[in-house]
Every structure is written in C-alpha cells, then in structure tokens.
Amino acid sequence: MxxxxxxxxxxxxxxxxxxxxxxxxxxxxxxxxxxxxxxxxxxxxxxxxxxxxxxxxxxxxxxxxxxxxxxxxxxxxxxxxxxxxxxxxxxxxxxxxxxxxxxxxxxxxxxxxxxxxxxxxxxxxxxxxxxxxxxxxxGAYLNDRRLRVSKRTRMSDALIGTGFPFRRGDNFKRYMKMFEDVMTQCAGLRRPGAAALDLCYVAAGYYDAFFETGLNPWDVAAGSLIITEAGGLVGNFTGESDFLHQREIVAGSPKIYGQMVQILTPYTRVIKAEEEAAAAAAEAKPSAADAVAEAAQADAAPKKRAAVRIKKPVDGQAE
Incomplete structure (x- = not known):
C-alpha cells in the first residue's frame, strides 16, 4: 500500500x-x-x-x-x-x-x-x-512505500549482507574467521559491494542483517537512519550505538541483530588489539640508517632498548 x-x-x-x-x-x-x-x-x-x-x-x-x-x-x-x-x-x-x-x-x-x-x-x-x-x-520509505525490517527471528533462516575488506593493510585473516562464524549460522551471505544500499536492503527486509568493517561516516550515515526508522537496530560489534566513527557496523531486525552482536562481539577487541600491536611494531621498526649502524656494531655489547610507547591509531576518524 x-x-x-x-x-x-x-x-x-x-x-x-x-x-x-x-x-x-x-x-x-x-x-x-x-x-x-x-x-x-x-x-x-x-x-x-x-x-x-x-x-x-x-x-x-x-x-x-x-x-x-x-x-x-x-x-x-x-x-x-x-x-x-x-x-x-x-x-x-x-x-x-x-x-x-x-x-x-x-x-x-x-x-x-x-x-x-x-x-x-x-x-x-x-x-x-x-x-x-x-x-x-x-518512518522510512522506498519511493512511496513504508519500509519495515524483516520479521525473521532465527539466524538459520536469515540472509545476511556484508562487505569484504579490500584495501591493503586490511586484516583479511581476521575477517575470514568472522565470515566463517556468520556463514555457518545463517541461510546465506551476500556481498553486492555498496554499503549504503546494503543498509537500505536491511530496512526493506531483503536482508535480515548486515555487517562490515572499515567503513567511513559517509558510507553509513544515511542508511543507518533509514534502518532505525524501519524498526531495525544499528550499532558497533558490541551493540553500542556509537558506530558512526568506529569503522565497524552491524545492523538488522531486532531479533537477528541481537544474535549477530553475540557472534561479532569477540572481533571488536581483537581487531583493535591487533591494530595497536601493528602501530607499535611500525613505531619500533628501525630506519635504514639505524639498521646499517646496528649491523656495523653487531659484535659490540648490546645496548638496552628503550621501552616502546604504544599509540592507539586514529583509524581515520572524522572530527
């Protein structure tokens, strides 16, 4: 109607x-x-x-x-x-x-x-x-039709949308474990390749949920409101509403959303910990000149290394 x-x-x-x-x-x-x-x-x-x-x-x-x-x-x-x-x-x-x-x-x-x-x-x-x-x-609309999220309640019946990591430096191995966790519990997984449209598909009930990492505010700002106005839920992997600048998002109909958060929660902290470790490793890595000097002094007594200060990456957040 x-x-x-x-x-x-x-x-x-x-x-x-x-x-x-x-x-x-x-x-x-x-x-x-x-x-x-x-x-x-x-x-x-x-x-x-x-x-x-x-x-x-x-x-x-x-x-x-x-x-x-x-x-x-x-x-x-x-x-x-x-x-x-x-x-x-x-x-x-x-x-x-x-x-x-x-x-x-x-x-x-x-x-x-x-x-x-x-x-x-x-x-x-x-x-x-x-x-x-x-x-x-x-409310949310497609053309002149009011949108509502799907009524499915079981993950085994759910069609889930996602987006694959594609930039150099993205954590593909971690994503594949996440992908496997979701894939083995749902009816199907889809990846068309336009996150803003994927979010609208959740609002329209075509998908029962959607998740992705590495997204920016412009990818998710519009779609997230369309979902909530269609009766769905949106958050980060731990189910908190602060997702716009978190570079991770999960959205879905209320029942499926809750089950998705349970699956994805372990990946939030792991991803952040690995990013911090990568940043620490990058900061600790010696320059080419340092490496040459270190090689020349290989037989000298080893010096005590200074503690490395770990900086949390900004993740490209907008202000």
Missing part, C-alpha cells in the same frame, strides 16, 4: 541533490570506456563521475543552506561553514568499483546530521530509480 508522504524541506533538498547526482551517474554509465579513473590507494578508485556528482550535490545543498557544513568523501571539509551545527554527510557514488565495471549496484548517499545526530537521509539507486529516504521520527 502506497501513500503520499509530506516531506521535510531539508529532505526535499537532499532528494533533489541525489537525483541530480544520479542523472550524472546514469549518463556516464552509458559510455564507461571514456571514463577517467584515478586510484586513491590499491583497489580504491575515484572517477571523474564521483567528483562531478559530489560537486552537484554540494552546490544544490549550499544553494539552499549556505551556512551548513559539508563532510564529503572526495573533497572532505572544503565547502560550507565548517563549524555549523548542521553537517551534510555525502557519498556521491558508493560502489565505484561496481560502477567502473558496469555492475549495476551503486548509489548516492546523503545524510544531514544536527549536532552529530542524523536527522535526514536519502539513498538513491540510479540504475533502478529507487529512492530510499527517512526523516527522524517519521
């Missing part, structure tokens, strides 16, 4: 921006051979389409709200009023690798946070013309 929904003015502006970005993406998808692709890091790509889509989103938002702040994947904080209580969190093309290959699973994600709490959310799938949106306290 569909119904006409009175949209919040700020949500209307976000929808306008998302559709404008979607038009740019759809036009570019017709001729991928001429696409200019740059590499941010191994397996992490940005195209001129990402940048053009981001530009039209930022222009649309700041035209309506020039005193708002912007946090965008490709340009960071270079636009808007940096210290505003209102911050737009933007991913102009989530699923760039899919887009480059013509695999039609990618989207535009736009969220508006007030004092750090997401209030408006839009995720637009330009290949299907599907618009997921939510305003805090007013």
């Amino acid at each position: 569909t119904q006409q929904v009175a949209l919040h003015p700020m949500l209307n502006v976000a929808i306008k921006a998302a559709r404008a970005a979607g038009s740019i993406i759809n036009r570019a998808s017709l001729d991928l051979d001429i696409l200019k692709i740059n590499t941010k890091s191994p397996n992490d790509f940005v195209t001129e389409v990402d940048q053009a889509a981001e530009q039209v989103i930022i222009e649309t938002l700041l035209q309506a709200y020039p005193d708002h702040a912007i946090l965008a994947e490709e340009s960071g904080r270079t636009h808007g009023a940096k210290h505003s209580e209102f911050q737009w969190i933007i991913d102009p093309l989530d699923g760039t690798t899919n887009f480059i290959h013509g695999f039609p699973v990618y989207c535009v994600s736009i969220a508006l946070a007030h004092r750090g709490v997401v209030q408006q959310a839009v995720v637009y799938d330009p290949t299907r013309n599907d618009l997921f949106y939510a305003t805090r306290g007013r």
Whole structure:
C-alpha cells in the first residue's frame, strides 16, 4: 500500500541533490570506456563521475543552506561553514568499483546530521530509480512505500549482507574467521559491494542483517537512519550505538541483530588489539640508517632498548 508522504524541506533538498547526482551517474554509465579513473590507494578508485556528482550535490545543498557544513568523501571539509551545527554527510557514488565495471549496484548517499545526530537521509539507486529516504521520527520509505525490517527471528533462516575488506593493510585473516562464524549460522551471505544500499536492503527486509568493517561516516550515515526508522537496530560489534566513527557496523531486525552482536562481539577487541600491536611494531621498526649502524656494531655489547610507547591509531576518524 502506497501513500503520499509530506516531506521535510531539508529532505526535499537532499532528494533533489541525489537525483541530480544520479542523472550524472546514469549518463556516464552509458559510455564507461571514456571514463577517467584515478586510484586513491590499491583497489580504491575515484572517477571523474564521483567528483562531478559530489560537486552537484554540494552546490544544490549550499544553494539552499549556505551556512551548513559539508563532510564529503572526495573533497572532505572544503565547502560550507565548517563549524555549523548542521553537517551534510555525502557519498556521491558508493560502489565505484561496481560502477567502473558496469555492475549495476551503486548509489548516492546523503545524510544531514544536527549536532552529530542524523536527522535526514536519502539513498538513491540510479540504475533502478529507487529512492530510499527517512526523516527522524517519521518512518522510512522506498519511493512511496513504508519500509519495515524483516520479521525473521532465527539466524538459520536469515540472509545476511556484508562487505569484504579490500584495501591493503586490511586484516583479511581476521575477517575470514568472522565470515566463517556468520556463514555457518545463517541461510546465506551476500556481498553486492555498496554499503549504503546494503543498509537500505536491511530496512526493506531483503536482508535480515548486515555487517562490515572499515567503513567511513559517509558510507553509513544515511542508511543507518533509514534502518532505525524501519524498526531495525544499528550499532558497533558490541551493540553500542556509537558506530558512526568506529569503522565497524552491524545492523538488522531486532531479533537477528541481537544474535549477530553475540557472534561479532569477540572481533571488536581483537581487531583493535591487533591494530595497536601493528602501530607499535611500525613505531619500533628501525630506519635504514639505524639498521646499517646496528649491523656495523653487531659484535659490540648490546645496548638496552628503550621501552616502546604504544599509540592507539586514529583509524581515520572524522572530527
């Protein structure tokens, strides 16, 4: 059953921006051979389409709200009023690798946070013309249809979404153990490759839950509100609500979410401990000059090494 929904003015502006970005993406998808692709890091790509889509989103938002702040994947904080209580969190093309290959699973994600709490959310799938949106306290919708998370209660019946680590330095072995733990307890595991859209699939009930590590605020800000407004739960691997800057997320219908947290909780502390150990090892590693000097003094009496101070990595958190 569909119904006409009175949209919040700020949500209307976000929808306008998302559709404008979607038009740019759809036009570019017709001729991928001429696409200019740059590499941010191994397996992490940005195209001129990402940048053009981001530009039209930022222009649309700041035209309506020039005193708002912007946090965008490709340009960071270079636009808007940096210290505003209102911050737009933007991913102009989530699923760039899919887009480059013509695999039609990618989207535009736009969220508006007030004092750090997401209030408006839009995720637009330009290949299907599907618009997921939510305003805090007013429910979540796909086009004009109200969304509700699934009613499944058993992990053995659940379809779970995830995202694989892909950047150099990601902990693949740890992820594979996590993957195995989840896979052996659910009905199926899927990895389409666009986290913002995956979160919307939880809200729509297509998935019963979703989990991933290494995500940034622009990947999860919009989708997380859409899930909670559809009756689902979102948190970090220990079930706490502070997930936006934690680089780990689990989301799902209430019953499945609880079971997912039980499975994933052990991995939070392990991942952080291993990152701290890696940081300590990197700090303790001698320079090339030190190594040469040490080799030259191999027969000399060994010196007492200074204690290594362990620093906790920042994890690329936004302010």
